[in-house]
Amino acid sequence: MKLVTYQDRARERAARVGVLVDEQVVDVERLGQLHQADLPSTMLELIDAGPAALALLKTLISAGRAAWPIGAATALSNVRLLAPIPRPRKNIFGIGLNYVEHVAESSRSLDTAKEMPDKPVVFSKPPTCVIGPGEAISHDAQITRQLDWEVELGVVIGRSARRISEAEAMSCVFGYTVINDISARDNRRAGQWIFSKGQDTYCPMGPCIVTADEIPDPHDLDLSLTKNGELMQHANTAQMYFKVPALIADIASAMTLEPGDIIATGTPSGVGAGRTPQEWMVPGDVIEARVEGIGTLRNPVVAI
Known part of the structure; x- marks a missing residue:
């Protein structure tokens, strides 16, 4: 998967973690919520969550667009990509x-x-x-x-x-x-x-x-x-x-x-x-x- 940290230009939301799929950014936390699954909102939290969270995310993404609930995906043109880890914990x-x-x-x-x-x-x-x-x-x-x-x-x-x-x-x-x-x-x-x-x-x-x-x-x-x-x-x-x-x-x-x-x-x-x-x-x-x-x-x- 290609993981990004992004801001939604229209909503001016805080930085969030998403998955880049073609020209769409799928919000990780939102995708999880709509599938009754607990997934994090930031890249560092996703890394901390370990292999189980990453495997679940991959399964939900692999299910394809039909399984992405409304509101989970945003056009790449409508987001601003940030550094994947905008503020590393240490040097x-x-x-x-x-x-x-x-x-x-x-x-x-x-x-x-x-x-x-x-x-x-x-x-x-x-x-x-x-x-x-x-x-x-x-x-x-x-x-x-x-x-x-x-x-x-x-x-x-x-x-x-x-x-x-x-x-x-x-x-x-x-x-x-x-x-x-x-x-x-x-x-x-x-x-x-x-x-x-x-x-x-x-x-x-x-x-x-x-x-x-x-x-x-x-x-x-x-x-x-x-x-x-x-x-x-x-x-x-x-x-x-x-x-x-x-x-x-x-x-x-x-x-x-x-x-x-x-x-x-x-x-x-x-x-x-x-x-x-x-x-x-x-x-x-x-x-x-x-x-x-x-x-x-x-x-x-x-x-x-």
Whole structure:
């Protein structure tokens, strides 16, 4: 299923969780109510509810439009899509230097090591940096002149994990989304990345979460990014150096992963810092990040 967080434009309702089916958004809680079933109203509540709630929802959706009661579905054109998890409970786990060619370009332009890391490079992005489809990436020229893009596969955790093996790790995955790990390259501080990557609006996410059952192999997905229609990045998640199970197991070796946690799995080559000459985002640009099987995340760049 493709799960979205949305607002009904006409009713101006609070953010709610829905299922995207063709050009319709089916409200999860409303669908449950009309079938005398208890289903939640937000994405985090749905993740917390566990596999039983997800299985029930899938059954109700699979029954088809004839089984959707009046009022459960709204045309996609009549809703505003938000980030699937508009306010994560804690920082997003970012992974740096996880594609071989990106390591090479970073060593040339960002003074990072030429060798592949022995263990995943983990940093974080605070919840306040998350924005959704169509929302503006802020460009503050007083803070940065080197605003860069990074398309990434996002992994959403579905159950708590602590000290688990790689063999167990995939059972913890709820689903996948698209993330654009925005980075102010001139804001790195003594090797620390959070100020560079954690500023407000620096984590566009969406347009949906695709449940794990619909993506049997997250390491066989094309991903790409365009700036004003020009292709900047194009690769496949098969090129990840540390695969998803290794990332989950590594983080969970020391920090408890909880339902709703998000891992941004790293970006391939083609970032602005690695181009010759270097190229940055400026106000007026439109950035589109895409991951196969999930969708396209489109965001404008706006001066503040």
